[in-house]
Amino acid sequence: MQFQYANYSSPRYKATGKGSLRLLLINQRSDFSFALFSGGLSKPKLVAVSNKVTFANPNAPLYPRLAQGKTWNEMTVTWTSGYGISSAEPFIEWGQKGDVRVRSPAGTLTIDRSSMCGPPARTVGWRDPGFIHTSFLKELWPNTVYTYKLGHKLFNGTYIWSPEYQFKASPYPGQDSVQRVVIFGDMGKDEPDGSNVYNNYQHGALNTTKQLIDDLKNIDIVFHIGDIVYANGYISQWDQFTAQVAPITSKVPYMVASGNHERDWPGSGSFYGTKDSGGECGVMAETMFYVPAENRAKFWYSTDYGMFRFCVADTEHDWREGTEQYEFIERCFASADRRKQPWLIFIAHRVLGYSSASWYGAQGSFEEPMGRESLQKLWQKYKVDIAFYGHVHNYERTCPIYQNICLDKEKHNYKGPFNGTIHVVAGGGGSGLADFTPLNTTWSLFKDHDYGFTKLTAFDHSNLLFEYKKSSDGKVYDSFTINRDYRDILACSVDNCSPTTLAS
Known part of the structure; x- marks a missing residue:
């Protein structure tokens, strides 16, 4: 939950009862609603609730996170989605920029309340974190630019894709270049x-x-x-x-x-x-x-x-x-x-x-x-x-x-x-x-x-x-x-x- 005071961008809100706010929403695999409260933080009273705001695909693959693998020529890609292994197969489609692409499978992890050690993570702070996927891109050519997309193949045969991204593979160990x-x-x-x-x-x-x-x-x-x-x-x-x-x-x-x-x-x-x-x-x-x-x-x-x-x-x-x-x-x-x-x-x-x-x-x-x-x-x-x-x-x-x-x-x-x-x-x-x-x-x-x-x-x-x-x-x-x-x-x-x- 995040909030703004009603007069944040409308200083005369208290006098006129009119104003507007702009709130940034990110896809967190569920719908959003906006609520208006009176009484401030000390004595909040719910005044109104908006209709639900829904993302086109709440389960979409999001927020790719690159990391070095266990060898110099391996890159890992981790991302978050709403697709578990019972509904889709996660993978990465990747290859050298402008060249033929291949697909590499991804593993899937998730967490439940019992994974946490105590409050608030187990109580008021708990929220389903979705599914976390990691794919290992191996035998990369040093200093080479690769493009990649996050993918999920649904069991009905359709595909869900992320936008295309790119990275540059690591240099060969000991390579003499600007790093x-x-x-x-x-x-x-x-x-x-x-x-x-x-x-x-x-x-x-x-x-x-x-x-x-x-x-x-x-x-x-x-x-x-x-x-x-x-x-x-x-x-x-x-x-x-x-x-x-x-x-x-x-x-x-x-x-x-x-x-x-x-x-x-x-x-x-x-x-x-x-x-x-x-x-x-x-x-x-x-x-x-x-x-x-x-x-x-x-x-x-x-x-x-x-x-x-x-x-x-x-x-x-x-x-x-x-x-x-x-x-x-x-x-x-x-x-x-x-x-x-x-x-x-x-x-x-x-x-x-x-x-x-x-x-x-x-x-x-x-x-x-x-x-x-x-x-x-x-x-x-x-x-x-x-x-x-x-x-x-x-x-x-x-x-x-x-x-x-x-x-x-x-x-x-x-x-x-x-x-x-x-x-x-x-x-x-x-x-x-x-x-x-x-x-x-x-x-x-x-x-x-x-x-x-x-x-x-x-x-x-x-x-x-x-x-x-x-x-x-x-x-x-x-x-x-x-x-x-x-x-x-x-x-x-x-x-x-x-x-x-x-x-x-």
């Missing part, structure tokens, strides 16, 4: 018609979405690193979000990470016992978006894109030394072929590195407890270039740092051998902004209390550009470059080469 990656967290959704909904506090979301859509020709892959929708148990908001980002997700891979607002629920196996997921306990995120994890209930995974290796952690599960996730993180770092993938990137939702957020400052830790203490030796040993986090709703960048010590006095142009990992908080995607501590954090080089997102551009195996852009205007407000060749990656710095002896 552009956008990373941000904590965006959520907002209503373009100005109406009000539950959890109405992600007012930067539409600006961030617009900037990405406007610059999509210069973006190859997107990472939304947790706190995706902020549905918090109100399931209909997943449709609202996937509709909002569909112009992006239908064209480039949209990789997600798990955040507290997707996963956390007491007694559900999450590392934190909060109720931040509103009873969803990860089920919606694991179903609505595909990630190439071995087990999507454990939301950690790796993915390669050209010259990049991304190691994506799940901060809502234990990451400490000796855990299954810690072992995954080390394997992900250790298996990166730095000759092919020189740019090694760590991604997590909660800040496992460094943040000047007021609540971290009050604790005196500037991190999640046991965050960097558990992982900093891995970042240093395997020479992780940049670590990205969300959770804190602002932007911040550190110096190359290890054990709280800046290892390089340079601020914008890093050259030669690796010194330490640069840590970036990119949690200003759209949700209400977070304050910084007044304490002087000497390792913090740039802070911004505003909405924005980050972008990496790899020009080749030796040159990487980092940019921070504001969502309000899309302009660059912070940047740095890394210039480093393969010999530099092999070189030793603090604690990242194995000690040797005469015997060895």
Whole structure:
């Protein structure tokens, strides 16, 4: 449900009793009606209800969401419809642009109330999410443009089709070409018609979405690193979000990470016992978006894109030394072929590195407890270039740092051998902004209390550009470059080469 006050676009409504409103409706597999209430929110009284508004096909396939598969030359397409396996066969019709098309089948999942862990997801927030379909497009040719359509073959022999979309297949691992990656967290959704909904506090979301859509020709892959929708148990908001980002997700891979607002629920196996997921306990995120994890209930995974290796952690599960996730993180770092993938990137939702957020400052830790203490030796040993986090709703960048010590006095142009990992908080995607501590954090080089997102551009195996852009205007407000060749990656710095002896 969404609402507007009757005087939203008609200021004299109270005096004249006349006015008009414009409300945006998205297809959510059912009819809509408009209701007029008097008495305000405190004492609402139903005055009138409109006739039903019906979509031409409420079950139509909608909101395609691309994601990297488990191999570099596989793309997955996930979408939502009202067709279950008892009424239609889902598939993708696809092929190289201008060439013969083939059809690939899709699997189908759905969710019921019992899948949820608690209220409101099981009670007032419950809404049938429809059917979620995923198809796997395999053996793609690198850098090739493919077109695709979502299809459903009804059992009476007729076909239901979506519009046609297109994407560009990933580059071959190690390919030397310009590759552009956008990373941000904590965006959520907002209503373009100005109406009000539950959890109405992600007012930067539409600006961030617009900037990405406007610059999509210069973006190859997107990472939304947790706190995706902020549905918090109100399931209909997943449709609202996937509709909002569909112009992006239908064209480039949209990789997600798990955040507290997707996963956390007491007694559900999450590392934190909060109720931040509103009873969803990860089920919606694991179903609505595909990630190439071995087990999507454990939301950690790796993915390669050209010259990049991304190691994506799940901060809502234990990451400490000796855990299954810690072992995954080390394997992900250790298996990166730095000759092919020189740019090694760590991604997590909660800040496992460094943040000047007021609540971290009050604790005196500037991190999640046991965050960097558990992982900093891995970042240093395997020479992780940049670590990205969300959770804190602002932007911040550190110096190359290890054990709280800046290892390089340079601020914008890093050259030669690796010194330490640069840590970036990119949690200003759209949700209400977070304050910084007044304490002087000497390792913090740039802070911004505003909405924005980050972008990496790899020009080749030796040159990487980092940019921070504001969502309000899309302009660059912070940047740095890394210039480093393969010999530099092999070189030793603090604690990242194995000690040797005469015997060895």
